[in-house]
Amino acid sequence: MRILIVNVNTTESMTEAIGAQARRAAAPGTEIVALTPRFGAESVEGNFESYLCAVGVMDAVMRYDQPFDAVIQAGYGEHGREGLQELLEVPVVDITEAAASTAMFLGHKYSVVTTLDRAVPLIEDRLKLAGLDARCASVRASGMAVLELESQPERAVDAIVQQAAKAVEEDHAEVICLGCGGMAELEDKVRSRTGVPVVDGVAAAVTIAESLVRLGLKTSKVRTYAPPRAKRITGFPLPDSLGR
Amino acid sequence: MRILIVNVNTTESMTEAIGAQARRAAAPGTEIVALTPRFGAESVEGNFESYLCAVGVMDAVMRYDQPFDAVIQAGYGEHGREGLQELLEVPVVDITEAAASTAMFLGHKYSVVTTLDRAVPLIEDRLKLAGLDARCASVRASGMAVLELESQPERAVDAIVQQAAKAVEEDHAEVICLGCGGMAELEDKVRSRTGVPVVDGVAAAVTIAESLVRLGLKTSKVRTYAPPRAKRITGFPLPDSLGR
Amino acid sequence: MRILIVNVNTTESMTEAIGAQARRAAAPGTEIVALTPRFGAESVEGNFESYLCAVGVMDAVMRYDQPFDAVIQAGYGEHGREGLQELLEVPVVDITEAAASTAMFLGHKYSVVTTLDRAVPLIEDRLKLAGLDARCASVRASGMAVLELESQPERAVDAIVQQAAKAVEEDHAEVICLGCGGMAELEDKVRSRTGVPVVDGVAAAVTIAESLVRLGLKTSKVRTYAPPRAKRITGFPLPDSLGR
Amino acid sequence: MRILIVNVNTTESMTEAIGAQARRAAAPGTEIVALTPRFGAESVEGNFESYLCAVGVMDAVMRYDQPFDAVIQAGYGEHGREGLQELLEVPVVDITEAAASTAMFLGHKYSVVTTLDRAVPLIEDRLKLAGLDARCASVRASGMAVLELESQPERAVDAIVQQAAKAVEEDHAEVICLGCGGMAELEDKVRSRTGVPVVDGVAAAVTIAESLVRLGLKTSKVRTYAPPRAKRITGFPLPDSLGR
Amino acid sequence: MRILIVNVNTTESMTEAIGAQARRAAAPGTEIVALTPRFGAESVEGNFESYLCAVGVMDAVMRYDQPFDAVIQAGYGEHGREGLQELLEVPVVDITEAAASTAMFLGHKYSVVTTLDRAVPLIEDRLKLAGLDARCASVRASGMAVLELESQPERAVDAIVQQAAKAVEEDHAEVICLGCGGMAELEDKVRSRTGVPVVDGVAAAVTIAESLVRLGLKTSKVRTYAPPRAKRITGFPLPDSLGR
């Protein structure tokens, strides 16, 4: 089976890291194809950039011309998943929701630790819309920007570990979701510092996408995610498959 | 004061209707400028098109090169308002929220009557995120597509009036929000058929935007709607003001 | 247009301050008439006094013998708005709800800063009933009594500014609603200390009332706010219009 | 022990019926004193009348010059309980809440059957504020006015039984709360028609008040229900105990 | 009337203490029979033990061969009440719910103070299912194990009083529910330290059970708590009345 995993920003090195992380989680026989949007922001840290990313991700997926079995949107708290679900029949999995859904099997309450404070309301809103917020103890910000996770890994790990510990001790979280991509060592450090399971959204999403494919389950097309109606799309740099 | 009102689709005749409607509601001295996105769908009836519109609307506003005092996004249930709030300091008003907020001053519960069934979950989700859903009795679909409102006005009015009556009689709505644009006669017909106040989102949004301007109130910039951080935006057909 | 604004307590100097505040917010052509109840408490700081005020306010409005276009009840967290809505066809706006509704257009979450701790549950309950609590970050008390706002203005400003700052920093409020009347300088000081927009309920209510009038919207009469049924009202010192 | 039970309207025959009902439920040794407000409406069917009743009930209780151990406010969905709790140390029980609280020990969900449709939102709001709404399946109106319960008892019984049956069959209620006073035969008829337990609010309130007294429990005075602060109450026809 | 009160653990001295506490609360003429399960854990502090207790309590009640009028399950946060309600027609009262229900008549918000931290989620879940959580300010743990309440009473009292004080001061609780059994002096100390009413679940449950019996109210049998269907129960050491 082939799963597309789409980075939400235009930074190729992050796409590579996400792809590598997905491959580590994938079952033998699963091919992971990591895509970078043609347009958008080099990191997504707010609503403006998130809306750009929603379109950039749809564009990247529709432009991909090989068959595939599922799509993962690899952004924490970003918009766009619902649009992909309309455009595709294959399952679409958002890593924010995959992480929360997985965490809920492991403990009574979970917390998310993310990058900047301004990302917190976006994540809270995505969890609320997804109906996965009832057992969310907190969404905490480490204060590190997305690109600083790569450029200052040590400081980032420290900041994230610290917030994870607070989530467990003060907010009664029993599981931590890492609301930011790409650091293999992060999981281990958070787990050993807090003693609780740590869920990486990319890994969780890969196994969920594989499971849905294996069970033959596809996106429901009766109402919310029915295919877009045939109509004129004007002046937008989208592939023919979109720009009817 | 000058208020921009942005259509969410690319159909110029709807932009004109929305502009006219806004002007009827505006106070003397308020200039209404109605904008059409350069790109997007001819009507917005789902998530894919809604995400395109979010970017199209931001593009249209940022491309506008004259001063203005507030912006209204004239789509029912569409995405994008949060992005505009990041990009601007002036108030941004979404007509879905304006209608709900206004209706709540007039009765114990309100209902929304909209176009197609597939729009219902989008509107419900926007109201939930906005925290304006607690007194929403129902969101009902008339089964008419957006463009049919213009092409088949009589049938549209009948279908909408019928759902409004059901909302009052079966769902205990005491106010009706019209979740679809541009028919002057609609308000009167729904009001006379149901006996309840009818709120048009465009008109409501105009008065709210005017009020915020007059009170000197602007979008809070401390967290969620802080300006986008300076960063590289790649390959996107946005005006310079956006595509840094 | 003429708007009645009714103080909830019997202290004339507060009525005057409220009237002045309303006039500053009013559009040209709006006449503000500020009323003081004939009976009730010199300040309203609890349920007993709030229920007295509900009747005192209804009495004051029904006793007013000139035409008017809307009524504002100028108490933060007090009872009574629903009774006025039954008695009148013109719009009735409560300043607690006006402030919350306005704040929700300006930021992701808002907080209210009020007088005494005992007022907090009343305000929380009013916001819950109004369905405006989902985005309320907190209701905080400054510890100042209503009349101390006038008698000890400096201490009051300090105490309120301090709680507003805590609301922003600890509760993640992005907008502050002032849950107490009459200090022009308060808005500026809270804004400059916290950097967030500050909403005064009286000013917000004036613009909302004006907007409803201009849009021709009236209270729904189909169910909850239908006129009181004709019946015997015994032994109550109400005007003829009420005491049928 | 002596328990005051206060009618919310001025109709003496209803006070007598309520008193009789309370006595049937009372334990040996409990003295029931039924009070009628000096002022107010002959029946309470809406917010205006409910606010009058709130003051009328407080007046009646404060005017009563003998010792007593608890107070019951015998109105379904009316305002006022919180005011009494401030004024008194002895427990105050509202029959709307007493019925709901009792019903929740008997079945998974309960419904309320009341008089006019316009009373439904008042009852729903009281239950929401009381935090007793989560297991409320529905509040249904029989369409009978309060005074028709006395003047047309047969028709009233039929209408109420019919709604109770619908609540069980359509709304999945497992217990019925009678949201209207004074008909001994009603309980039996609803029970035999629906097969579910029927809770009368007056009877439930009597046992709850007795229990609180026997356990030595009093209203908490630390915050919400602290005694009113000493202040000037102007021009209100209240007993000295209130009109300080 | 005879009320069975069933301890949830197998420690006889706790059964005796619970029985004594129940007798202090009971009306003259009420016979309290305190039962200890034949099997189960010596203290219940988690889900595994709570599920054992659910069966142990049902076994103890069904094995009791004299008539009785009501049953109280005397465990804080434990499972089992719903099973008893299916097996019996007489009322079944859980002390967790009895305490919460009683506390809600005394103050705006209540807190529970219990034993170990691990009991907190169980209690929170029981209150959520019971629909009694809306006015729960917090559930706090004293850090004392169940059996330490007996073996180290002084330390236990200190720890509990300290958490009760925090609940009042930090969480704005106005009433405290003691989520742990058997210490007469505890109520007084918490009350004098915090100044708020203190509700003991056993005492509250006794008065509620008595009230339901006196009002002739029984468990609804139409749906959720219908008697178990006739079927084979295999290999379980239950009395004949259960093990059909």
Add this chain to the structure above:
Amino acid sequence: MRILIVNVNTTESMTEAIGAQARRAAAPGTEIVALTPRFGAESVEGNFESYLCAVGVMDAVMRYDQPFDAVIQAGYGEHGREGLQELLEVPVVDITEAAASTAMFLGHKYSVVTTLDRAVPLIEDRLKLAGLDARCASVRASGMAVLELESQPERAVDAIVQQAAKAVEEDHAEVICLGCGGMAELEDKVRSRTGVPVVDGVAAAVTIAESLVRLGLKTSKVRTYAPPRAKRITGFPLPDSLGR
């Protein structure tokens, strides 16, 4: 990897059917071991039986003396999962939650179709506790008893298909969860009749358990699901591993 799947009732033929269903969903290399409780009811249709099953399932798992990697509890709406989580470190998956969690990736709202009406509140309560109810459109009963699914398969399929269709058409479900075990043909028939994805809880749970194992995730042990404390368990027919 080896996954235990435990039937909640004592009917061996159902255990076999469940095992077979699990094997169809399992990845190559996953060994499914299906267990039947030694004691309990031949079918679980209510709270009494559900509590028996909770203990029976824990007993069956603890008695199993080979290593295993995860446990699935194969009952819809039954108690017990939390107890297993305390006793084990390996992941524990309940099929009710697995189905809901999976359905939420496929459509905006889902419904559950189950057996008897009396099972509905149990399922609703499990979903509420699991925090998976926000997007549940309805839980509907087919009116078929558990054992009738085997004895009258045709009638059962018809009844279930009919309720599934109603869930889609009237409740706006976009995905159907089958809240009852063991009929391979059921999925196909419901899918072809309603046009929406159909989720079988057993299959969903197998893939989730496999995923958790592959990701190295285990139950959090910091608070709610910490191992039971060492203590005396009296007179209970449990294996040594439990009956310490």
